[in-house]
Amino acid sequence: MSRIAQSAASVQLAPSNDRIGFIVHNDSAAELRIKFGLGVTAVSLVDYNVAIPAGMLYESPFGVNAADGAVFGIWTIAGSGAAQFTEYETQSSYASLEELKSSLRIIDNADDTLIQLALDAATEAIDGHCDRTFSATGVASTRSYDPVRGRVEVDDIYTATDLVVMQNGIAIPLEVEGVSSGYRLEPYNAPAYREPYTSIAYNATVLTWPSLFGFSQRRVYVTAQWGYAASVPTAVKNACLIQASRLFSRRNSPYGIAGSPELGSELRLLAKVDPDVAVMLSRYVRMEVQ
Numbered sequence: 001m002s003r004i005a006q007s008a009a010s011v012q013l014a015p016s017n018d019r020i021g022f023i024v025h026n027d028s029a030a031e032l033r034i035k036f037g038l039g040v041t042a043v044s045l046v047d048y049n050v051a052i053p054a055g056m057l058y059e060s061p062f063g064v065n066a067a068d069g070a071v072f073g074i075w076t077i078a079g080s081g082a083a084q085f086t087e088y089e090t091q092s093s094y095a096s097l098e099e100l101k102s103s104l105r106i107i108d109n110a111d112d113t114l115i116q117l118a119l120d121a122a123t124e125a126i127d128g129h130c131d132r133t134f135s136a137t138g139v140a141s142t143r144s145y146d147p148v149r150g151r152v153e154v155d156d157i158y159t160a161t162d163l164v165v166m167q168n169g170i171a172i173p174l175e176v177e178g179v180s181s182g183y184r185l186e187p188y189n190a191p192a193y194r195e196p197y198t199s200i201a202y203n204a205t206v207l208t209w210p211s212l213f214g215f216s217q218r219r220v221y222v223t224a225q226w227g228y229a230a231s232v233p234t235a236v237k238n239a240c241l242i243q244a245s246r247l248f249s250r251r252n253s254p255y256g257i258a259g260s261p262e263l264g265s266e267l268r269l270l271a272k273v274d275p276d277v278a279v280m281l282s283r284y285v286r287m288e289v290q
Contacts, residue, residue, distance in 0.1 A: 004073070006030070006081040010042040013071040019087045022071065025057040025142065025221070027169070028081020034058065036071040043072040054081075055169075057144060086141040093119035094126065094134060094232045094240035103241050104248070115248055122243035126236060129273050131286040132156055134236050136227030140164075144221050147202070151186070156196035156286075157224045160185065164223040165200060172202070196228050198286070228284070239273075239280040246274050 004013050006028045013024065013034065026032040032052040035043035052058045073083055097116055101107075106115070127133050133156075140162035145152045157163065165172040165183050175182035185197040200222065273281070 002085050003027075004083045004085065006075050006079045006083070007073075008075055008078040010044065010072055010074050013073045013083055013085045014087060016068060016070045017087060019068060020091075021060045022085065022087040023057055023059045023142070023144075024052060024071070024073070025084040025086075025144075026052040026054060026081070027084055028075060028079055029054050030075045030077045030079055030081065032073050032075050032083055034071060034073045036060070036069055038069040040069050040072060043074050045074060045076065048074070084142055086143070091123065091133065091135050093123040093244075095119060095122075095237050095244065099237075100241055100244050100248075104245060111248075114251070115244075118244040118248040119240065121247050122240045125243055125273055126239060126277075126281065129278070130281055130284045132228060132284070134228045134232050134284075136230050137225055140223050140225050142221055142223045143226070144219050147220055150201060152200040152202070152220050152222070154198065154200060154222055154224075155226050156198060156228045157185070157222075158196045158227050158229050159225050160197075162223065162225055166221045166223075167219070194229070194233075233284070235280045236284065239277040242274055242280075243277050 002014065004011060014022065016038070022036075024032070024034060031054060033043060033045060033048035034050050034052065035048045037049070050058050071085065075081070093116070097112060097119065100115055100119055101112075104115075136158060143155060145154055160174075163174075163185075173182035175184045183200050183202045186199045186201055187193075187195065187197070190197050200220075272278075
């Protein structure tokens with residue numbers, strides 16, 4: 001996450017990078033106009049991609065190649081505000097190429113590309129099965145949420161370090177039980193159970209309740225180190241190795257059937273994660289709070 005001072009001249013918000021998307025929060029009282037894409041070198045008040053109103057944010061489409069290029073911004077007037085830029089880089093697989101090759105007893109490099117594709121696909125399958133990601137960001141970045149019924153459901157937060165909760169441009173304090181009001185992280189004993197925080201509860205006097213015409217004002221901005229844990233859990237890594245091994249072997253059964261009918265070893269491959277993988281991941285599946 002970076003913060004770039006408001007300017008009435010073209011200013012670079014971020015250089016080119018291998019990212020899957022980004023968010024720009026216009027923390028100023030003036031309109032911010034941005035231009036991004038491969039080969040972009042500047043922006044002007046008449047030549048831009050997106051106009052971001054004061055206090056609002058823009059989230060680029062994820063996975064679009066244009067998001068890889070440099071991002072430039074210009075405000076309609078000078079001032080003391082800023083743009084907050086958060087980018088999302090390509091996720092690494094939960095197990096390494098060397099680990100899977102060792103598991104498969106492969107010593108040459110002929111199939112390295114296919115093996116890495118299997119690892120990447122297994123990682124995405126695990127994320128989809130668990131409805132969460134296990135890659136820690138390592139640095140704090142800002143995401144926005146809408147509060148519902150006294151709490152804010154957030155992506156996994158594995159540490160309270162660098163955590164900041166803001167609404168209407170004001171930082172909300174952490175609650176000190178019996179002393180002062182504020183927000184509190186839930187589940188209460190998440191660290192003791194080696195689990196992340198998944199929601200922020202608050203008192204109606206601390207954060208603004210949702211209102212029909214106050215969408216931009218009720219949104220809560222959370223700066224945190226995102227992820228399930230500081231490192232990938234052992235069970236998740238093993239699950240990735242098993243699922244990736246299965247996907248890599250899938251090339252030898254293009255019609256979804258492995259084995260030989262003549263030898264009685266015919267096996268139809270299931271259109272879901274491996275049963276052993278599902279068992280390994282059972283405690284990591286995120287349940288939606290109603």
